[in-house]
Amino acid sequence: MPTIFFYGPKLDKEKSREMIKSFTETASRLTGIEKPAFVVYLRESSHDNVGVGGELLKDRMEAEHVKGKD
Amino acid sequence: MPTIFFYGPKLDKEKSREMIKSFTETASRLTGIEKPAFVVYLRESSHDNVGVGGELLKDRMEAEHVKGKD
Amino acid sequence: MPTIFFYGPKLDKEKSREMIKSFTETASRLTGIEKPAFVVYLRESSHDNVGVGGELLKDRMEAEHVKGKD
Amino acid sequence: MPTIFFYGPKLDKEKSREMIKSFTETASRLTGIEKPAFVVYLRESSHDNVGVGGELLKDRMEAEHVKGKD
Amino acid sequence: MPTIFFYGPKLDKEKSREMIKSFTETASRLTGIEKPAFVVYLRESSHDNVGVGGELLKDRMEAEHVKGKD
Amino acid sequence: MPTIFFYGPKLDKEKSREMIKSFTETASRLTGIEKPAFVVYLRESSHDNVGVGGELLKDRMEAEHVKGKD
Numbered sequence: 114m115p116t117i118f119f120y121g122p123k124l125d126k127e128k129s130r131e132m133i134k135s136f137t138e139t140a141s142r143l144t145g146i147e148k149p150a151f152v153v154y155l156r157e158s159s160h161d162n163v164g165v166g167g168e169l170l171k172d173r174m175e176a177e178h179v180k181g182k183d
Numbered sequence: 184m185p186t187i188f189f190y191g192p193k194l195d196k197e198k199s200r201e202m203i204k205s206f207t208e209t210a211s212r213l214t215g216i217e218k219p220a221f222v223v224y225l226r227e228s229s230h231d232n233v234g235v236g237g238e239l240l241k242d243r244m245e246a247e248h249v250k251g252k253d
Numbered sequence: 254m255p256t257i258f259f260y261g262p263k264l265d266k267e268k269s270r271e272m273i274k275s276f277t278e279t280a281s282r283l284t285g286i287e288k289p290a291f292v293v294y295l296r297e298s299s300h301d302n303v304g305v306g307g308e309l310l311k312d313r314m315e316a317e318h319v320k321g322k323d
Numbered sequence: 324m325p326t327i328f329f330y331g332p333k334l335d336k337e338k339s340r341e342m343i344k345s346f347t348e349t350a351s352r353l354t355g356i357e358k359p360a361f362v363v364y365l366r367e368s369s370h371d372n373v374g375v376g377g378e379l380l381k382d383r384m385e386a387e388h389v390k391g392k393d
Numbered sequence: 394m395p396t397i398f399f400y401g402p403k404l405d406k407e408k409s410r411e412m413i414k415s416f417t418e419t420a421s422r423l424t425g426i427e428k429p430a431f432v433v434y435l436r437e438s439s440h441d442n443v444g445v446g447g448e449l450l451k452d453r454m455e456a457e458h459v460k461g462k463d
Numbered sequence: 464m465p466t467i468f469f470y471g472p473k474l475d476k477e478k479s480r481e482m483i484k485s486f487t488e489t490a491s492r493l494t495g496i497e498k499p500a501f502v503v504y505l506r507e508s509s510h511d512n513v514g515v516g517g518e519l520l521k522d523r524m525e526a527e528h529v530k531g532k533d
Contacts, residue, residue, distance in 0.1 A: 119467050192284055345419040441476060442506070
């Protein structure tokens, strides 16, 4: 019955598979609960709906990109 | 003030109505809190962003579909 | 694999059973997904860690209680 | 490390910036934790996937709109 | 109907009041939705059930404390 | 900025460390985002506040225990 939520960037199908497999194996081993009981939700979050340190992530990424060009 | 989140497949409008109505009536009756205080969020989850038993649900559905055809 | 979260007051065991049973039956019927795939989390929320309308619920309850006594 | 989730209507970029900035400043001041440690997620919720008082919000909005016209 | 979740350290009653009041006023102003429709959940998270950068926060705090003493 | 929530049984400190470390390393490798940006919340869920298949988990565990004794 354990449930895992991942909030982060969109992953392609191969990476989604790997994340689900790895999270489930680790959590099953550490809890002693069999793997079929685990559900993993990959909840996509884009740069224009998340803020870090008080700034929209999109703004911060653009600022760093400009700085990186100097 | 109670809040209910449902993570699952997309529902059409009629089924969304029924789920919201039923969840709210049940929870209102059991908590003794009046219905207007309840909020229900239907959060869609598709087969390529959820994993069950360590596998992407999409892969599992396709495998079962193939097996079902045997 | 669908998952339901309920944020609200603590329920005794009998009411917890009823809520879990009713939510699962309703959601199973509306989604067409079999009941064993459903997980319901009852996440307790007390009056001093929830706010409604900008006020701590505890304050609001006490204010209403006083008013109710007039 | 604190994390804030906002479930509500879609905001334009300017309002998203303001919400993230204000939530982070308030929470940083009240917890004494530095701003870079805060993450804010704006999770959009539309009128056809949320229910209030047992009704789909879309239905309620339309009913109020009709009533408002009387 | 918007809902805000705060995951972070436990706050005393006065700070809880301020956080709920400020989040609700900001969000009401930016969304144009009246304050009574907002619910804020303060979900406590302690140093031994949260990880940052791959480490238990408790371990990291203790390591920084020791370093700070040098 | 990615965030991971684990809802499941309480873990001791050593297992909490391993889960946080493993989830963060896996997610960092798959997303290409550096480890310090990740936060993992371990949200404890006990047998009397979770339901599986429409039954309180506590009831199900006790029924299985009795059956296991036959």
